Amino acid sequence: MKFDASLALQSRFHEVIPGGSHTYAKGDDQFPELMPPYIVRGSGSHVWDADGNEYIEYGSGLRAVTLGHAFEPVVKAASQQMLLGSNFIRPAVIEVEVAEQLLSFVKGADMVKFAKNGSDANNAALKLARAYTGRDMVAVCGDHPFYSVDDWFMGTTAMNAGIPQAIRELTVKFRYNDLASLQALFDQYPNRIAAIFLEPEKDKEPQNRFLHEARDLCHKHGVVFVLDEMITGFRWHIGGGQGYHDIAADLSCWGKGLGNGFSVSALVGKRELMELGGLRTDKDKVFLNSTTHGAETHSLAAAREVMNTYRREPVIETIWARGERLANGFRKSVAELGLQDQLGVFGKPCCLVYGTKDQDKQPSQGFRTLFIQECMKRGVLASSLVVGYSHTEADIDRTNEAMHEAMVVYKKALTEGLDKYLVGRPVKPAIRQRN
Ligand SMILES: Cc1ncc(COP(=O)(O)O)c(C=O)c1O
Numbered sequence: 217m218k219f220d221a222s223l224a225l226q227s228r229f230h231e232v233i234p235g236g237s238h239t240y241a242k243g244d245d246q247f248p249e250l251m252p253p254y255i256v257r258g259s260g261s262h263v264w265d266a267d268g269n270e271y272i273e274y275g276s277g278l279r280a281v282t283l284g285h286a287f288e289p290v291v292k293a294a295s296q297q298m299l300l301g302s303n304f305i306r307p308a309v310i311e312v313e314v315a316e317q318l319l320s321f322v323k324g325a326d327m328v329k330f331a332k333n334g335s336d337a338n339n340a341a342l343k344l345a346r347a348y349t350g351r352d353m354v355a356v357c358g359d360h361p362f363y364s365v366d367d368w369f370m371g372t373t374a375m376n377a378g379i380p381q382a383i384r385e386l387t388v389k390f391r392y393n394d395l396a397s398l399q400a401l402f403d404q405y406p407n408r409i410a411a412i413f414l415e416p417e418k419d420k421e422p423q424n425r426f427l428h429e430a431r432d433l434c435h436k437h438g439v440v441f442v443l444d445e446m447i448t449g450f451r452w453h454i455g456g457g458q459g460y461h462d463i464a465a466d467l468s469c470w471g472k473g474l475g476n477g478f479s480v481s482a483l484v485g486k487r488e489l490m491e492l493g494g495l496r497t498d499k500d501k502v503f504l505n506s507t508t509h510g511a512e513t514h515s516l517a518a519a520r521e522v523m524n525t526y527r528r529e530p531v532i533e534t535i536w537a538r539g540e541r542l543a544n545g546f547r548k549s550v551a552e553l554g555l556q557d558q559l560g561v562f563g564k565p566c567c568l569v570y571g572t573k574d575q576d577k578q579p580s581q582g583f584r585t586l587f588i589q590e591c592m593k594r595g596v597l598a599s600s601l602v603v604g605y606s607h608t609e610a611d612i613d614r615t616n617e618a619m620h621e622a623m624v625v626y627k628k629a630l631t632e633g634l635d636k637y638l639v640g641r642p643v644k645p646a647i648r649q650r651n
Contacts, residue, residue, distance in 0.1 A: 221266035240646040248589040249640025258285030260606035271597035282473040284606025290521045297517030314516045324464025327490035329483045334446040334471030335364040337483040340505040341467040345411035345440035347502045357414035358389035374649040393423045402437045411440040416457020443468045478518035538603045539565030545616030568601035582642040590622030
């Protein structure tokens with residue numbers, strides 16, 4: 217397997233793009249050092265790099281591409297819309313059509329505001345909640361890794377350079393499935409917390425009706441309950457994490473799968489909150505995500521066809537079934553090779569990740585890198601095992617074979633030493649304080 221063309225591109229990328237990537241999670245430091253594939257094209261669940269290497273890809277578009285690369289009905293819908301014009305001096309009719317359509321997916325929501333990135337939707341949710349409650353603080357679930365590129369969230373991470381302390385102090389954290397940790401924040405900061413943010417579910421299921429209890433506790437304390445559906449939306453259930461867990465948030469934030477790779481996100485929620493950004497209010501007006509490109513018509517056309525596809529075809533069922541098949545194969549190989557203490561696959565079948573440990577059963581980035589490296593050598597590009605609708609059973613079976621072979625190497629490295637098998641440095645967490 218050759219990477220000559222990609223390695224030649226690498227310095228050009230770093231010369232003009234800080235980090236050599238527009239998204240940290242796609243960066244060189246997330247992949248084996250001498251295997252930095254730059255992608256030329258994708259089709260369905262496969263991608264091809266600058267050297268012509270072909271891979272079965274997982275977690276496509278940072279979990280945005282749920283239907284598959286260049287999914288024809290979505291591409292056609294977007295391109296036909298482009299021929300009608302993409303942006304006008306007045307709203308386009310498609311804005312209301314797609315807003316109404318999205319509301320048919322989201323339980324208990326009345327209004328929609330579209331934007332381009334998930335962060336825009338979460339930022340807007342916070343601003344609305346602050347205006348609505350007249351409070352300045354926000355509580356985020358500390359077990360979930362990401363909500364926004366904005367300072368209110370990035371200030372809570374290790375990568376907080378350039379963010380004033382005064383802003384960092386306004387965000388506090390609670391734990392998933394730990395109602396007492398939320399109550400403790402409400403006690404510690406009475407009438408200060410405007411909203412809480414969490415994903416409906418990540419790797420742990422809600423215990424003891426945690427989501428419902430958290431929402432009720434929020435309402436008791438006058439706090440806005442916000443669910444981040446960026447990953448659970450269009451993956452867990454046709455109605456997202458809210459549909460799956462039968463709960464309605466005050467505000468929920470959607471992106472990623474909504475556009476199958478096109479840039480479209482949405483803040484969705486209750487009228488009494490959302491209307492603060494509208495013309496039908498006597499209250500102080502909230503500047504609610506008013507942007508030049510917020511309602512770009514072809515992204516909305518893409519979203520419309522994504523939603524049509526979810527209504528028309530068994531997308532959710534297929535994603536779950538493929539993930540189940542993948543996880544079963546992974547677990548079977550782990551058991552056969554006796555690697556239960558080192559390799560694990562976690563999460564719902566529709567959104568799997570894997571964990572890698574060393575000989576001392578400690579989480580290991582070195583062994584993670586080795587696993588990625590060995591899978592790549594066998595045509596599988598998998599920093600997660602997040603499947604999409606285009607992964608076929610044959611893709612999954614090929615992946616399971618590749619992962620089995622990668623695990624054989626992993627096992628050898630456990631006894632003979634990682635250095636003997638890993639080429640180059642280990643990967644690092646994408647969000648960290650220093651390089
Ligand atoms: C759960 C979650 N929320 C919000 C975001 C931010 O979305 P975006 O990158 O589209 O701004 C992400 C991005 O990865 C995410 O995973």
